[in-house]
Amino acid sequence: MKQAIGVIDSGVGGLTVAHELMRQLPKEKLIYLGDTSRCPYGPRSKEEVQQFTWEMVNFLLEKDIKMLVVACNTATAFALQSLKENLNIPVIGVIQPGSRAAIKFTKTNHVGIIGTEGTVRSNAYTNALKNIKDELEVSALACPMFVPMVEQGILEGQQAREVVEDTLSPLLQYSKMDTLILGCTHYPLLKNTIQSVVGEEITIISSSEETARETSTILDVHHLLNKDDYYPVHQFYTTGDLEIFIEISRSIFKEPHLQMVTIEQANLHQLQDS
Structure with missing residues (x-):
């Protein structure tokens, strides 16, 4: 074998x-x-x-x-x-590959990261991004509701959109990002909903x-x-x-x-x- x-x-x-x-x-x-x-x-x-x-x-x-x-x-x-x-x-x-992809796509040097509490708390993405390109401005947000929602198979529809809108509102209100890293491998399953909330002008990066x-x-x-x-x-x-x-x-x-x-x-x- x-x-x-x-x-x-x-x-x-x-x-x-x-x-x-x-x-x-x-x-x-x-x-x-x-x-x-x-x-x-x-x-x-x-x-x-x-x-x-x-x-x-x-x-x-x-x-x-x-x-x-x-x-x-x-x-x-x-x-x-x-x-x-x-x-x-x-x-x-999955962190280094995702970071390199974000740096390749950003034009404004403003990168957003969404992930679990543990990933955001670790600063792993921020460190990986800045180790490659120090002048980046990085905004990170923990999204604790996303993984349980995906594990239940709730990927699209009104409930998914309401949770995504509510969760991402602080990031969208204060960040000037043009690129958003999905810093959790569950999140690509919500990509369509996330894209519709953040807008087409923001490039979404999945590390897959x-x-x-x-x-x-x-x-x-x-x-x-x-x-x-x-x-x-x-x-x-x-x-x-x-x-x-x-x-x-x-x-x-x-x-x-x-x-x-x-x-x-x-x-x-x-x-x-x-």
Whole structure:
């Protein structure tokens, strides 16, 4: 069996990254784990996020992955460095790729960031942006209502729009941004609603495409790209409600992609004992 790329997230949001990986790397097998039973990670302490992240990683390491993609901004902010230092496989997060994309698109040097409480609290995006381009003006806003709404499958409609409008009003009132980073992989599922609220003049950046592009480059550098005529069946795991996970997967993976995926319940006991 070909070695797979492991992808972890606090819930369903990382499926947006997985979808882009499947599109850009069609010969690479993915093993995805979404910790939906303990989502959201945003309000949790750094120590909790690190513990949960390592439990997910240990679950995937047992499946002999060749690379790890941390498709969760909060986990990237709090655990990426530890993972890089302690794992003997390549590891990538979503913050650096998203930051580089925002810098490429902004014309006014005003960049907005929306994310979970943990991601915003960590200043990971602000630091990443300013390390590349110090003169940027960065406005960050935590959006704690977004992840629970996405996990419930509320992506469009009046309720979604009212929550997005109310949440983003402080950012829109005081920021002169022309570029907005969706600093949580759940948020691209709300992209249409967010775009309609912020207006077409603001460029919305999702890190999914950039992360997939960087994953491809890293695999190539480490001579890990699969070049055989091999089109895999991907394995997706969730620690929570299987039906909701499958329903949201359908909204992301249109046919024929969903036919290439098996979705199973992860063994929580195994996760917690890892």
